[in-house]
Amino acid sequence: MMDVLDAEFALRFLHMCRNGHLMGWHERNGGNLSYRIKAEEVEEIRGDLSFDGEWKPIGTSVPALANEFFMVTGSGKYFANVLLNPKDSVCILEIDDQGENYRICWGLVNGGRPTSELPTHLMNHEVKKKLDPKYRVIYHAHCTNIIALTYVLPLNDETFTRELWEMATECPIVFPDGIGVVGWMVPGGREIAVETSKRMLVHDIVLWAHHGLFCAGEDFDSTFGLMHTVEKSAEILIKVMSMTPIRRQTITPENFRDLAKGFKVELPEKYLFEK
Ligand code: 13P
Ligand code: ZN
Numbered sequence: 001m002m003d004v005l006d007a008e009f010a011l012r013f014l015h016m017c018r019n020g021h022l023m024g025w026h027e028r029n030g031g032n033l034s035y036r037i038k039a040e041e042v043e044e045i046r047g048d049l050s051f052d053g054e055w056k057p058i059g060t061s062v063p064a065l066a067n068e069f070f071m072v073t074g075s076g077k078y079f080a081n082v083l084l085n086p087k088d089s090v091c092i093l094e095i096d097d098q099g100e101n102y103r104i105c106w107g108l109v110n111g112g113r114p115t116s117e118l119p120t121h122l123m124n125h126e127v128k129k130k131l132d133p134k135y136r137v138i139y140h141a142h143c144t145n146i147i148a149l150t151y152v153l154p155l156n157d158e159t160f161t162r163e164l165w166e167m168a169t170e171c172p173i174v175f176p177d178g179i180g181v182v183g184w185m186v187p188g189g190r191e192i193a194v195e196t197s198k199r200m201l202v203h204d205i206v207l208w209a210h211h212g213l214f215c216a217g218e219d220f221d222s223t224f225g226l227m228h229t230v231e232k233s234a235e236i237l238i239k240v241m242s243m244t245p246i247r248r249q250t251i252t253p254e255n256f257r258d259l260a261k262g263f264k265v266e267l268p269e270k271y272l273f274e275k
Pocket of ligand 2: 030031140141142187211212
């Protein structure tokens with residue numbers, strides 16, 4: 001039997017919260033993180049979990065996640081404080097056998113509830129688990145530059161994907177499936193969760209206009225790295241746009257096709273339009 005806070009996944013979860021905070025992506029309680037805990041990891045910490053918590057409605061239905069356990073940030077909790085007092089800021093929850101309710105098995109010792117974006121996290125997890133069970137991390141952050149771009153660029157997948165790809169040669173290799181864009185919606189409920197999870201069928205990155213980003217990945221490093229790559233590319237784009245409306249040179253559709261061959265990735269032609 002192992003304490004939750006001695007488990008490798010818990011350390012990595014807390015470390016990622018801290019790193020996100022240091023990037024400036026988590027003002028106040030902005031952003032949230034969830035991890036679908038592996039069955040063998042649950043067994044290691046089972047003795048540190050309690051199973052007498054009240055079942056509460058998730059607010060949506062995720063039958064493919066029945067009986068799974070998640071580590072999730074708490075609603076209203078500051079990423080800046082997660083390392084200072086993990087048991088106050090974070091929880092482990094169990095999903096019931098219908099995928100309709102959850103109960104808290106560890107953490108949030110001073111009360112509270114899991115992130116208000118739980119429906120989006122869980123619906124994204126469900127979509128990704130069905131596509132590839134290796135996916136375990138869903139991360140939401142309020143990254144400054146990509147949010148700024150949602151006021152200026154047309155809100156569609158093609159524009160955001162292509163513009164960000166053009167800003168760094170690594171981008172099409174890191175996110176060959178591009179970015180899904182959701183227009184402004186009220187956060188925190190089922191409706192936005194449905195729209196987001198639809199896009200997660202195709203993309204690992206979904207942008208919420210005037211709000212932030214959701215990234216999905218197999219582990220903490222790759223999911224954080226994805227967020228960082230997109231946000232850095234957004235920063236370069238803003239610098240370029242701030243200097244001049246004219247691009248003297250850029251990465252061309254032909255360059256992208258060569259890159260795809262060289263790195264053996266498939267880049268959908270819909271992103272390689274002539275401008
Ligand atoms: P929570 O504090 O409920 O996680 O909300 C933060 C947030 O970013 C909502 O989109
Ligand atoms: Zn948010």
